[in-house]
Amino acid sequence: MKELVFVGLGLNDEMGISLRGLEETKTARATFMELYTNLMPNFSIKNFEYITGKHVCVLSRRNLEEENGAIVLEAAENGKTVFLVPGDPFIATTHIALRLEAQKRGIKTRIVHGSSIISAIIGLSGLQNYKFGKTVTIPFGENSSETPYKVISQNKSLGLHTLCLMDIKADEKRFLRINEALNLLLEIECRNKLGIVTEDSLVVGVARAGSVMPILKADTVKRILRYDFGEPPQSLIFPGELHFTEVEALVAFAGAPGTLRSSVR
């Protein structure tokens, strides 16, 4: 049967995949993987191949985007093919074109979900999912854009939290870090002067969500700039209006200063 199954690898390492994903991989005729849309810091292809008993062909951005995933589509036309993607497969929009092309060629597609950085970071923070507005990615300085600042501003005006993901250039092993991102936002603040991201704004830094030892730290931008979050991946949350349970969670799980309590109505 012509079939292409997109399987989420989940977070962090080869243990992030679901039992269903493992099963699908073991029964695939061909197995591909990409590791450039998200960083899985402790992922070992060797261990993964050992667990699944499959040889995995790791694809580059060039294979998938310039060559439109031809190698994957050809395999899927000859039998069940599994394509492994970090996190939940379609949270990055990169692979929608591949799924569309597969459908067009009469290849049946399915998705086996994995845990996503989005729900992981929200869950770790103790902030309430339904109080998050639009998510945004902060680009590297050379592609600097005011969009993230505008999104944070819009969300704040609605009382909503903003999850900021960090740009990634996995092929160059470059991952935007929290302090770089904050400096980029402070520069934009300097030009706009709306008081959206100042040195005194509350922000939550998150590093290595999904690993055994994620780091969370909530404090003012000024202090978070000097905090050592260690290795990537890193992310930021700019809180909007906080409910008192959310404040307690930030104090307990992210070491927020107790003075934050007095800011809540």
Added chain:
Amino acid sequence: MKELVFVGLGLNDEMGISLRGLEETKTARATFMELYTNLMPNFSIKNFEYITGKHVCVLSRRNLEEENGAIVLEAAENGKTVFLVPGDPFIATTHIALRLEAQKRGIKTRIVHGSSIISAIIGLSGLQNYKFGKTVTIPFGENSSETPYKVISQNKSLGLHTLCLMDIKADEKRFLRINEALNLLLEIECRNKLGIVTEDSLVVGVARAGSVMPILKADTVKRILRYDFGEPPQSLIFPGELHFTEVEALVAFAGAPGTLRSSVR
């Protein structure tokens, strides 16, 4: 060691858990589970116990909310305890109080993430994650509220999509269905007359996200009202402004009418 590990069961059935979650469960001294915050339609406790080799104690809402999870906390004070939760453990905010109480008692807490209905539905739809605004839950008719209507309206005014989850009363085996939710929204439209949810509005219905055969259907509210989505869990997406790739995805994956193409700039 005093330790409480919150483990996400992921979606649909006992195969939704990650390999890391399985490992943590196998090595736990005590194992608890709740199955009321989200519906896992094909979950078998017996199969799960077989896979993990553990006896699992299933807790009710009363155990966790009225008795503040005392039974879980007591176990965690005596050694590593795993608490299994559908989806990603903290996407429902129900268990934050338990995590806070554990920390207060000096019990170390950790989270092993699972795939969440949130990222699953967004991924299945082919709509772009960063174009979603605030998420909302539509309550049953007896608790009817204008909040979902207002959230859809606010998101639409910003060009953003709205993910609407459905209320659930697992203890009574009641799950709000797509047609009931749409009728509730149409009633609110009748009172407000803002043209936010009319019979001609585009909407995407999703049933059993995370199962092997999820159902997606995009069409007008009028037609979706008559569409048979089968068993719960069900959800809705009200699209905001659509990018042409998103339209192609809705046509290909959700059977949206091809005429939708002409609506995109």
